[in-house]
Amino acid sequence: MTLDIQNVSKTFSGPRQGFFGRGESFSALDGVSLSIKKGASFGLVGESGSGKTTLTRCVLRLETLSAGSILYDGADIHKLTPLQMRRLRSRLQIVFQDPYASLDPRMTVHDIVAEPLVIHSDVVNLNAHQRTERVLELLLQVGLRSEHLFRYPHEFSGGQRQRIGIARALAVRPEFLILDEPTSALDVSVQADVLNLLHRLQQELGLTYFFISHDLGVIRYICDDVAVIYRGKLVEQGPVADIFDNPQSDYTRMLLNAMPDPDPDLSPFRKVEVG
Amino acid sequence: MTLLDIKNLNLAMTSYEGETQILHGIDLKIERGEIWGMVGETGSGKSLTGLSVSRLIPSPPGRYLAGSIEFQGRDVLKATDKDMRALRGRHIGMIFQDPTTNLNPAFRIGTQLVDVALHAGSADPSVLGLVKGASRSELKKAARRVAVDMLDKVGIPKATERIDDYPHQFSGGMRQRVLIAMAMIGKPDLLIADEPTTALDVSVQAQILRLIHDLVQERNIGVLLITHNLGVVAQVSSHVAVMYRGRILEAGPVGDVLKRPKNSYTQALLNSVPTTHTKRGELKGLNGLVPEVSA
Numbered sequence: 001m002t003l004d005i006q007n008v009s010k011t012f013s014g015p016r017q018g019f020f021g022r023g024e025s026f027s028a029l030d031g032v033s034l035s036i037k038k039g040a041s042f043g044l045v046g047e048s049g050s051g052k053t054t055l056t057r058c059v060l061r062l063e064t065l066s067a068g069s070i071l072y073d074g075a076d077i078h079k080l081t082p083l084q085m086r087r088l089r090s091r092l093q094i095v096f097q098d099p100y101a102s103l104d105p106r107m108t109v110h111d112i113v114a115e116p117l118v119i120h121s122d123v124v125n126l127n128a129h130q131r132t133e134r135v136l137e138l139l140l141q142v143g144l145r146s147e148h149l150f151r152y153p154h155e156f157s158g159g160q161r162q163r164i165g166i167a168r169a170l171a172v173r174p175e176f177l178i179l180d181e182p183t184s185a186l187d188v189s190v191q192a193d194v195l196n197l198l199h200r201l202q203q204e205l206g207l208t209y210f211f212i213s214h215d216l217g218v219i220r221y222i223c224d225d226v227a228v229i230y231r232g233k234l235v236e237q238g239p240v241a242d243i244f245d246n247p248q249s250d251y252t253r254m255l256l257n258a259m260p261d262p263d264p265d266l267s268p269f270r271k272v273e274v275g
Numbered sequence: 276m277t278l279l280d281i282k283n284l285n286l287a288m289t290s291y292e293g294e295t296q297i298l299h300g301i302d303l304k305i306e307r308g309e310i311w312g313m314v315g316e317t318g319s320g321k322s323l324t325g326l327s328v329s330r331l332i333p334s335p336p337g338r339y340l341a342g343s344i345e346f347q348g349r350d351v352l353k354a355t356d357k358d359m360r361a362l363r364g365r366h367i368g369m370i371f372q373d374p375t376t377n378l379n380p381a382f383r384i385g386t387q388l389v390d391v392a393l394h395a396g397s398a399d400p401s402v403l404g405l406v407k408g409a410s411r412s413e414l415k416k417a418a419r420r421v422a423v424d425m426l427d428k429v430g431i432p433k434a435t436e437r438i439d440d441y442p443h444q445f446s447g448g449m450r451q452r453v454l455i456a457m458a459m460i461g462k463p464d465l466l467i468a469d470e471p472t473t474a475l476d477v478s479v480q481a482q483i484l485r486l487i488h489d490l491v492q493e494r495n496i497g498v499l500l501i502t503h504n505l506g507v508v509a510q511v512s513s514h515v516a517v518m519y520r521g522r523i524l525e526a527g528p529v530g531d532v533l534k535r536p537k538n539s540y541t542q543a544l545l546n547s548v549p550t551t552h553t554k555r556g557e558l559k560g561l562n563g564l565v566p567e568v569s570a
Contacts, residue, residue: 047476048447158317187316187503192547193560200556214476217506221549221558244551258481260506262548264529267510269488 002176002208003036003059008068010054010232028054030232031068036225038175041202041209043223043240045216045255051232052212056178059210060094061085072176090120093169097181099161103153109164110135110149116171124172138167141204143197159190163197170201176208183218195222216259220244228252276348278497279305279328279465284342286323286521289335296340297323298521305465310491310498312508312529314544315518321501324518325467327351328499329367330359346465365395365402368458372470374450378442384453385422385438388460392418395461402462425456429486448479455486462494469501484511505548509533517541 009030014023028051036042046052057063059070061077070077072088080088093116096102103112113135117124126134136146142163153161162182169177179198183191199222202209213219219226220240227237228251235249247253261267286298298320305311315321326332328344330351344351346367354362363369371377379387396403396414403409403417419438426434429452442450451471458466468487472480488511491498500512508515509529516526517538525538536542546559 047478188505189316189544189547189560192549192558195549196556196558196560216477217549220551221553221555254478258477260477260480260484260504260510262505262509262533262545262550264509264533269485269511 002038002073003210004071005032005034005055005059006069006071008032008055008058008070009066010051010058010063011066028232029058032229032232032234033068034227034234034237036208036210038208039206040225041211041223043211043213043219043226044229045213045219045226046229047214047255049231050229052214052229053180054232055229056094056180056210056212059178060089060092086120087123090116090123090172091174092176092178093172093174094178094180095162095165095169095182098185099158099165100185102165103161105153108150108152109139109144109156112153112164113138113167113171116168120172134171135167138170141170141201142167143193157190158186159194162186162194166194166197166201170205173205174207176210178210178212180212181214182211184213184215191218198222216244216255228255277304277345278307278347279303279499280343280345281324281328282343282345284324284327284344285340286320286327286332287338287340288323289338294338296521298327300342301521301523303516303523303526305497305499307464307495307497308491309514310487310500310512312512312515313499313501313518314503314505314508314515316503318520319518320521321503321518322469325369325469325499325501328465328467329363329369330354331369361398364391364463365398365461366464368461368463368466370451370454370458370466370468370471372473374447374454374474375442377454378450380442383439383441384426384445385419388422388425388438388453388457389415389418391457392421392460396421402460421460422456425460426453429453429456429459430482431456448475448482451475451479451483452486455483459490464496466490466496466498467501468498470503471500472507473502473504480507487511505533505545517544 010028012026012028014025017023044052058065065078114131117126117131139148144163183194211223223240226240226243228235230251235251236243247256281301281303284298284301287294287296301324313321339352396418400407400409403421405417423434423438426438431437431452472483502508512529515529515532516523519540525532525541549558
């Protein structure tokens with residue numbers, strides 16, 4: 001067992017009202033429990049505002065928890081000392097949703113990908129020359145070329161930028177990757193390439209994925225297990241095939257029905273017209 | 276008469292690097308009652324085709340090299356600015372992708388809807404259910420009534436109360452409904468929807484698609500639905516045009532094009548969407564694929 005989320009709740013306090021008053025607080029996560037096995041791909045599906053991103057922020061300890069605990073390899077993430085947490089962050093990395101916003105426009109690809117190597121120099125311990133070598137190796141691994149090394153983010157397409165984001169996440173050789181909607185900003189054709197890249201990297205490097213998405217098709221394609229989240233609560237979780245072929249909750253069924261299928265014969269509108 | 280007839284449309288845009296041709300001979304015919312899905316990757320010219328129909332591309336940087344866009348028999352590209360203003364909102368409705376940036380945050384929803392209704396009503400009072408020569412106050416009253424009716428129609432609960440809310444009090448899906456209401460208020464004959472559901476959740480997307488479908492059934496309008504989501508096109512469109520780098524590679528009834536694609540690019544695009552049967556690692560991207568382009 002790699003990541004074990006136990007009964008996690010997160011409440012955001014409401015807006016200030018008057019001098020001492022507080023508006024109604026908002027419960028973003030309510031008793032969420034799930035566990036992710038080493039080497040597996042775990043998908044989390046939900047609509048906007050359902051708490052997906054809050055959960056990833058809790059896992060990275062970018063938010064404090066209101067209740068519950070998150071264990072990584074048996075250690076409670078929220079009870080680690082700052083130094084231990086920094087060490088852990090080199091094993092836990094994240095790829096963000098928006099490849100246009102998550103890369104610093106004033107840094108070259110080399111500096112972007114090398115930055116985690118500098119930050120975690122106590123763990124990876126490379127000199128400047130070795131860092132450049134490592135960055136080159138990473139670029140090739142994610143399907144970019146060596147001549148891209150000293151270019152700036154604006155010179156790349158959305159798909160290429162997401163590859164840079166993936167290279168940066170892989171730089172410190174993490175075991176666990178959080179993928180927060182990594183393909184939602186990309187064209188379908190580019191999405192296919194990035195998904196295949198993620199699949200290949202997982203096989204080569206033995207990574208564990210925590211894959212957040214609102215696209216059920218993508219989750220079904222890339223994940224082994226899936227959890228459905230609705231308004232901060234897990235509605236359902238289990239192996240992908242079970243949840244998709246035999247959903248137990250009404251919400252999951254509704255989500256599956258709402259997913260537009262690229263087969264025109266399965267359109268609900270056309271069925272009406274024929275029948 | 277054909278509702279919209281785009282013939283051999285060639286558009287070039289000027290940038291720092293000089294003039295680049297963006298659209299290479301687009302041909303497209305839309306009849307009433309048809310929903311045309313236009314699919315393609317980023318930069319393929321889908322949106323510029325849509326914008327051209329209501330002539331919203333400023334010139335410069337845009338320049339039409341050749342072609343015509345006939346809307347109900349009149350060439351939009353040759354119309355005067357005054358004619359275009361009468362056409363936009365009244366005969367051609369538009370919905371844009373991002374509902375947050377297309378509503379003014381400083382004005383109430385009602386104010387913005389009434390503005391559109393008054394604009395349509397001043398050209399043709401029958402839109403507001405009035406006869407010609409109606410007074411200003413009658414127009415205003417009728418415009419507000421139509422605005423409430425329209426909000427109600429697109430499924431905003433308690434429309435009479437919510438019409439005085441500001442855009443930030445609405446969720447993304449509701450804002451998109453407001454934009455659809457705004458586009459439909461002038462009872463247009465043609466609706467151009469540029470990625471109307473891209474910013475929305477699947478469940479809300481399904482509702483919006485149903486709304487567009489019902490509007491077509493009810494009012495017999497034509498729709499140009501621009502999207503990169505093949506699923507959306509397959510669900511709601513009657514016809515589809517596949518674009519690549521400013522050209523339409525394949526067009527026709529949705530069942531023919533998506534079920535039996537003739538063009539290898541269409542096939543590849545379809546293969547890049549994960550379906551229930553796709554096994555992991557089998558998904559095919561378009562890396563390096565150059566489609567056949569018939570000149």
